[in-house]
Amino acid sequence: MPVTQPTVDSLRDRFDNIVESEFRGQTRVVVPRGSAFEAIAFLKEERGFDLLVDLTCIDYLNYRDAEDRFGLAYLLANTSTDERLTVRVMLNEPDLTVVSIVPLYEGANWMEREAWDMFGIVFDGHPDLRRILMPEEFSAHPLRKDYPLQGRGERHNFPVLTRGEA
Amino acid sequence: MAIELPENVVVSKLDALGSWCRKNSLWPMPFATACCGIELMATGASRHDLARFGAEVFRFSPRQCDLMIVAGRVVMKMLPVLQRIWQQMHEPKWCISMGACASTGGVFDTYSVVQGIDRFVPVDMYVPGCPPRPEQLIQAIIDLQDKIQREGTIDGSEFSSVTRQQRKRALMELPIIHQPSQTVSRTN
Numbered sequence: 068m069p070v071t072q073p074t075v076d077s078l079r080d081r082f083d084n085i086v087e088s089e090f091r092g093q094t095r096v097v098v099p100r101g102s103a104f105e106a107i108a109f110l111k112e113e114r115g116f117d118l119l120v121d122l123t124c125i126d127y128l129n130y131r132d133a134e135d136r137f138g139l140a141y142l143l144a145n146t147s148t149d150e151r152l153t154v155r156v157m158l159n160e161p162d163l164t165v166v167s168i169v170p171l172y173e174g175a176n177w178m179e180r181e182a183w184d185m186f187g188i189v190f191d192g193h194p195d196l197r198r199i200l201m202p203e204e205f206s207a208h209p210l211r212k213d214y215p216l217q218g219r220g221e222r223h224n225f226p227v228l229t230r231g232e233a
Numbered sequence: 234m235a236i237e238l239p240e241n242v243v244v245s246k247l248d249a250l251g252s253w254c255r256k257n258s259l260w261p262m263p264f265a266t267a268c269c270g271i272e273l274m275a276t277g278a279s280r281h282d283l284a285r286f287g288a289e290v291f292r293f294s295p296r297q298c299d300l301m302i303v304a305g306r307v308v309m310k311m312l313p314v315l316q317r318i319w320q321q322m323h324e325p326k327w328c329i330s331m332g333a334c335a336s337t338g339g340v341f342d343t344y345s346v347v348q349g350i351d352r353f354v355p356v357d358m359y360v361p362g363c364p365p366r367p368e369q370l371i372q373a374i375i376d377l378q379d380k381i382q383r384e385g386t387i388d389g390s391e392f393s394s395v396t397r398q399q400r401k402r403a404l405m406e407l408p409i410i411h412q413p414s415q416t417v418s419r420t421n
């Protein structure tokens with residue numbers, strides 16, 4: 068079920084610069100980076116959005132009409148009223164820092180680690196911000212659009228074992 | 234000088250005898266990382282019955298195995314594990330690269346997938362296909378048995394023969410891209 072108007076209105080009353088849009092029955096609000104944590108905390112505590120369905124990131128490099136580089140998407144759901152709401156935070160280089168929402172949703176822990184690993188988004192206050200998919204020594208953020216599909220040679224950078232030595 | 238042999242006595246070389254024992258009791262180590270692993274399981278299961286060729290004892294400990302079957306794509310995070318497992322296996326040991334992914338990376342020509350395990354570990358047999366049918370894997374095992382019988386020596390000296398070394402060196406000299414600025418140092 069899409070989000071109800073009172074929820075969006077209450078969010079509007081509480082925070083400035085909320086941009087609302089709708090696409091195929093799904094409501095999205097773009098929240099300024101500075102108030103992202105407070106807005107999600109408000110949605111959780113006062114509007115009953117108790118489930119973080121997903122947290123992910125989109126790189127809008129070379130995307131038509133895009134103004135911002137990264138879009139962080141929080142998909143929230145209210146399990147008693149079935150409302151669903153997408154909260155987005157737009158980020159631009161060089162400052163890709165947002166406040167971690169792990170204090171609100173435990174489940175955000177690995178999702179934020181994934182966004183850090185794949186896109187290089189820094190989550191301030193995350194308890195354990197390490198790479199989750201790529202090896203620790205990996206130095207790039209591979210889902211960024213300016214990272215080459217075939218990598219920069221990392222996949223070939225291993226010692227060769229031969230018959231003689233193994 | 235002719236020696237009369239009694240009945241039921243066969244003369245052979247010790248090398249041939251050793252190889253014969255080895256080839257008929259291969260213990261595979263299933264390194265199944267993706268969909269090919271399903272066909273690997275089918276190969277070991279009742280319909281295709283790898284036991285007919287003396288290679289049914291799948292063990293999940295590299296210490297007990299002598300045939301590593303790499304079934305599936307290997308990503309760069311997995312490759313050090315693969316190498317560690319290969320090193321943990323005792324000589325004499327062999328390796329089958331099963332499927333397009335293990336042999337070449339297959340369709341996964343991406344930053345994280347190793348483009349053929351033979352760049353980093355020695356491979357004896359390649360099985361083409363995506364995934365290969367169990368019959369193909371069985372054929373590879375039969376071919377490997379022939380190879381073991383042909384090349385095998387009781388002291389394992391085939392593993393360091395000159396031709397073997399040359400073949401391995403040719404593999405190692407495949408173009409491997411090094412970009413010093415991006416390289417990640419790895420020691421193990």
Ligand code: SF4
Binds near residue numbers: 331
């Ligand atoms: S070769 Fe095909 S079946 Fe085998 S691991 Fe690759 S994609 Fe899967």
